[in-house]
Amino acid sequence: MQSNTWIPLFPDQASSFAWQIDYLYFYLILISVAFAIPIVAAILFFAVKYRETDKFATPDEIHGSTTLEIAWSIIPFVISMTIFLGGALIYYNQFRVPEDTMEIYVVGKQWMWKFQHGTGQREINELHVPKGRKIKLTMTTEDVLHDVFIPAFRTKADVVPGRYTTLWFEPTMTGKFHLFCAEYCGLNHSGMGGWVYVMEPDDFDNWLAGGGTGQTPVEIGKDLFNNRLGCASCHAGGANQRGAKLEGIWGTNVKLVNGQSVKVDEEYVRNSILNPSGQVVEGFQPIMPTFKGQVSEEQLVALVAYIKSLSNAQPNTAPMSNPAPATPASNTNTTAKTAAANSNK
Amino acid sequence: MQNVDAMNIADEPKVNYLTNGFSLRSWLLTKDHKRIAIMYLITVSAFFLIGGLYAATIRLELLTPQSDLLESGQYNRVFTQHGVVMVFFFLIPVIPAILGNFLLPLMIGAKDLALPRINLLSLYIYWLGGILTLWALMQGGVDTGWTFYTPYSTTFSNTYVMAVGLGIFINGFSSILTGLNFIVTVHTMRAPGMTWFRLPLFVWANYATALVMILGTPVVAITVLLLAIERVAHVGIFDPAIGGDPILFQHLFWFYSHPAVYIMILPSMGIISELISNFSRKKVFGYEFIAFSSIAIAVFGFLVWGHHMFVSGQSVYAGLVFSFLTMVVAVPSAIKMFNWTATLYKGSISYDAPMLFAFGFMGLFLIGGLTGLFLGSMGLNVHLTDTYFIVSHFHYVMVGGTVLGYLGGLHYWWPKMTGRMYSEFWGKISAMLVFVGFNLTFFPQFILGYQGMPRRYAAYPEEFQVLNIFSTAGASVLGLGMSLPVVYLVHSLVFGKKAEANPWMHPGLEWRTASPPPTENFDQMPVVTWDAYSFGEESELDIEGARKRELAKV
Numbered sequence: 001m002q003s004n005t006w007i008p009l010f011p012d013q014a015s016s017f018a019w020q021i022d023y024l025y026f027y028l029i030l031i032s033v034a035f036a037i038p039i040v041a042a043i044l045f046f047a048v049k050y051r052e053t054d055k056f057a058t059p060d061e062i063h064g065s066t067t068l069e070i071a072w073s074i075i076p077f078v079i080s081m082t083i084f085l086g087g088a089l090i091y092y093n094q095f096r097v098p099e100d101t102m103e104i105y106v107v108g109k110q111w112m113w114k115f116q117h118g119t120g121q122r123e124i125n126e127l128h129v130p131k132g133r134k135i136k137l138t139m140t141t142e143d144v145l146h147d148v149f150i151p152a153f154r155t156k157a158d159v160v161p162g163r164y165t166t167l168w169f170e171p172t173m174t175g176k177f178h179l180f181c182a183e184y185c186g187l188n189h190s191g192m193g194g195w196v197y198v199m200e201p202d203d204f205d206n207w208l209a210g211g212g213t214g215q216t217p218v219e220i221g222k223d224l225f226n227n228r229l230g231c232a233s234c235h236a237g238g239a240n241q242r243g244a245k246l247e248g249i250w251g252t253n254v255k256l257v258n259g260q261s262v263k264v265d266e267e268y269v270r271n272s273i274l275n276p277s278g279q280v281v282e283g284f285q286p287i288m289p290t291f292k293g294q295v296s297e298e299q300l301v302a303l304v305a306y307i308k309s310l311s312n313a314q315p316n317t318a319p320m321s322n323p324a325p326a327t328p329a330s331n332t333n334t335t336a337k338t339a340a341a342n343s344n345k
Numbered sequence: 346m347q348n349v350d351a352m353n354i355a356d357e358p359k360v361n362y363l364t365n366g367f368s369l370r371s372w373l374l375t376k377d378h379k380r381i382a383i384m385y386l387i388t389v390s391a392f393f394l395i396g397g398l399y400a401a402t403i404r405l406e407l408l409t410p411q412s413d414l415l416e417s418g419q420y421n422r423v424f425t426q427h428g429v430v431m432v433f434f435f436l437i438p439v440i441p442a443i444l445g446n447f448l449l450p451l452m453i454g455a456k457d458l459a460l461p462r463i464n465l466l467s468l469y470i471y472w473l474g475g476i477l478t479l480w481a482l483m484q485g486g487v488d489t490g491w492t493f494y495t496p497y498s499t500t501f502s503n504t505y506v507m508a509v510g511l512g513i514f515i516n517g518f519s520s521i522l523t524g525l526n527f528i529v530t531v532h533t534m535r536a537p538g539m540t541w542f543r544l545p546l547f548v549w550a551n552y553a554t555a556l557v558m559i560l561g562t563p564v565v566a567i568t569v570l571l572l573a574i575e576r577v578a579h580v581g582i583f584d585p586a587i588g589g590d591p592i593l594f595q596h597l598f599w600f601y602s603h604p605a606v607y608i609m610i611l612p613s614m615g616i617i618s619e620l621i622s623n624f625s626r627k628k629v630f631g632y633e634f635i636a637f638s639s640i641a642i643a644v645f646g647f648l649v650w651g652h653h654m655f656v657s658g659q660s661v662y663a664g665l666v667f668s669f670l671t672m673v674v675a676v677p678s679a680i681k682m683f684n685w686t687a688t689l690y691k692g693s694i695s696y697d698a699p700m701l702f703a704f705g706f707m708g709l710f711l712i713g714g715l716t717g718l719f720l721g722s723m724g725l726n727v728h729l730t731d732t733y734f735i736v737s738h739f740h741y742v743m744v745g746g747t748v749l750g751y752l753g754g755l756h757y758w759w760p761k762m763t764g765r766m767y768s769e770f771w772g773k774i775s776a777m778l779v780f781v782g783f784n785l786t787f788f789p790q791f792i793l794g795y796q797g798m799p800r801r802y803a804a805y806p807e808e809f810q811v812l813n814i815f816s817t818a819g820a821s822v823l824g825l826g827m828s829l830p831v832v833y834l835v836h837s838l839v840f841g842k843k844a845e846a847n848p849w850m851h852p853g854l855e856w857r858t859a860s861p862p863p864t865e866n867f868d869q870m871p872v873v874t875w876d877a878y879s880f881g882e883e884s885e886l887d888i889e890g891a892r893k894r895e896l897a898k899v
Binding site for chain 2: 080095187
């Protein structure tokens with residue numbers, strides 16, 4: 001990981017924003033040195049120049065200087081504001097996920113990382129990603145707090161039980177980079193890591209095609225929705241529809257019975273499955289049973305992916321960022337009813 | 346009216362606080378703030394030794410990339426216990442409970458703290474919390490990290506979370522009572538003429554610290570209580586499966602634990618102001634600015650807790666506010682640094698052991714403070730948090746800052762506390778070893794952190810080993826430097842030269858009474874007619890007066 005040539009003390013700059021963080025780091029080192037050298041020099045100079053010549057001498061009193069105090073309050077304040085603004089801009093970029101990302105689902109578990117690609121490829125403690133594409137991790141955990149940390153990408157984010165956190169990056173260098181768990185998670189915390197492999201996009205597509213034996217998250221979700229959990233019996237539309245329509249709602253705001261409205265996103269769908277009576281959509285009865293304890297975090301991720309697919313919110317899970325051909329996922333852009341019919345064939 | 350009391354005592358035969366009764370009972374039931382301070386000194390030092398042994402174990406384990414000395418379960422307990430013992434039983438109480446307790450009444454011309462029984466109670470509470478914690482550590486310890494993050498601590502850890510939590514809960518009351526006592530004392534017990542702006546800066550610093558103690562500590566007590574309820578009854582405060590929020594715990598925890606850093610560092614800054622002034626024989630430059638910067642740090646310290654959670658999924662906008670406020674706190678800290686430096690200007694500087702510790706403090710605090718800016722800046726924080734960069738930063742601030750200030754203060758006031766002079770030579774050696782050892786231990790960790798080595802790892806990738814070897818080597822120098830005072834200070838108790846009332850020729854009130862002081866502190870109620878740190882002739886005459894009175898007693 002120390003393969004960069006000019007300063008061996010830094011990890012590789014392997015993501016699109018790594019250089020920004022390094023530049024901010026250099027700026028801070030510069031400020032620190034510019035601040036520390038005069039102070040240390042002054043202390044040493046005074047300590048030598050004004051060293052005691054006479055035991056218990058009483059030098060002239062100097063009370064202080066308001067002008068100096070104001071000057072050395074304002075100057076550090078202004079400098080610290082430049083540091084604040086630089087850090088805030090970079091942070092804002094890091095946490096504002098762009099639209100055209102390739103989505104990978106991450107589930108943390110004591111003590112391993114489980115990754116699932118949009119095409120269904122699953123990996124444990126290894127993550128293959130293509131160079132030059134924007135990648136979004138949608139992350140949750142089955143147990144305690146974890147934290148995805150990839151030093152070469154200069155990014156990390158906590159993975160929190162009961163909610164989805166996201167992290168995005170665009171790898172800019174092929175190679176093998178450390179992946180760590182940075183939030184203490186118990187016995188084998190220091191063993192909970194692995195590697196991120198950044199590949200040329202073509203190699204990545206081959207890799208993805210080669211091992212893609214499993215179902216995609218959308219397919220798994222669809223199977224759960226239609227067959228295994230019976231969601232379709234209420235949500236599949238038609239005369240018997242007792243539950244809210246799910247087609248076309250992703251990313252919209254729905255009105256709730258209590259008059260509030262809520263945006264349909266990962267968090268909302270997850271909550272509606274686990275705690276359905278919490279946020280009932282206007283016009284419906286709170287009759288849906290909870291699925292808490294019946295679905296695992298990985299199944300929830302799949303259900304979310306499927307429900308998302310019902311609203312044509314597909315580019316995110318497309319395996320390739322090139323003008324998307326018909327992927328398995330976008331084929332499901334039909335009504336739930338026909339989807340159900342298809343899956344029953 | 347207190348004047349009258351003081352007059353009466355002046356004619357009594359002279360016993361100092363140490364010779365006023367030798368039975369165990371006379372110590373355990375004392376209401377004398379000085380005796381209580383000495384009992385704190387012994388027990389807090391014992392906890393420092395325990396925490397230090399854990400630290401040594403951690404550094405030995407990290408000498409090699411594999412977890413070979415300890416298996417990971419043991420390692421997790423060792424770093425947790427190192428943190429718990431050091432933070433709650435050493436760093437937080439060390440200066441207020443020992444030096445603050447001993448000196449606050451002496452410095453403001455009072456006979457004791459305002460609430461002497463409460464003071465003894467706070468010591469007993471500290472012991473109770475400490476014994477419970479030690480018992481839990483011996484039974485098998487705790488492995489949650491000193492931060493006790495949920496849901497690991499509430500649902501997953503099989504260790505003694507409850508017992509250690511209870512120990513910390515109990516110990517918190519000791520802190521609250523000490524803070525309360527200091528505030529009441531500074532408000533009500535100042536000698537005639539001791540106005541607020543004549544208070545020594547160590548008193549200001551302890552006053553600001555006391556505010557943080559009584560406002561912040563109840564929050565950690567409540568947090569630990571909620572943790573216990575959640576762990577036992579599982580009611581869903583922090584558990585998302587039943588509607589709770591694991592991030593809520595972090596908010597509550599850091600609302601106390603960030604200000605707790607100021608409980609550690611503010612009193613130390615007070616000591617540094619005293620030392621720099623004394624050993625350059627100058628009034629502290631910009632006294633009012635230093636006093637108010639302590640208060641400013643205490644107040645702003647309550648508004649920055651969210652900077653521990655930039656990567657936790659907290660909202661971006663909350664993060665912006667916390668980052669901004671964190672940067673604001675840098676200003677009063679910078680003011681102190683500039684003022685201390687300016688105090689040296691045209692002084693008459695001597696390099697006694699306490700001053701060497703003060704110089705060391707300035708160096709370490711400079712590095713610790715500046716690296717705080719790295720972590721307060723959100724973009725960098727994302728990369729650096731939970732790595733060795735943060736381990737290094739908080740050791741520079743909390744340990745470098747607090748321990749060097751404490752050791753400086755302990756050496757400076759040792760003659761007053763014990764009536765004996767220690768070996769100046771060994772004191773200087775210790776100060777230098779601590780400074781060099783500290784930097785050798787922790788500076789490599791900044792680089793390790795930027796390279797990406799996560800904290801709390803029992804085993805780590807091999808490329809991190811070289812810097813870890815430096816760090817462990819430094820730790821052994823640091824350990825030696827910290828052990829020396831145990832030897833020569835204890836040695837001085839028996840073999841040390843007898844100390845004068847005022848060995849440093851300082852105008853402060855604590856030097857205008859015998860060393861060690863009598864039980865009632867002053868033979869006569871002092872009347873203050875001078876500003877703090879007036880090394881001018883007028884006050885020197887007073888010192889002469891004090892010395893003559895002292896000679897007359899012998």
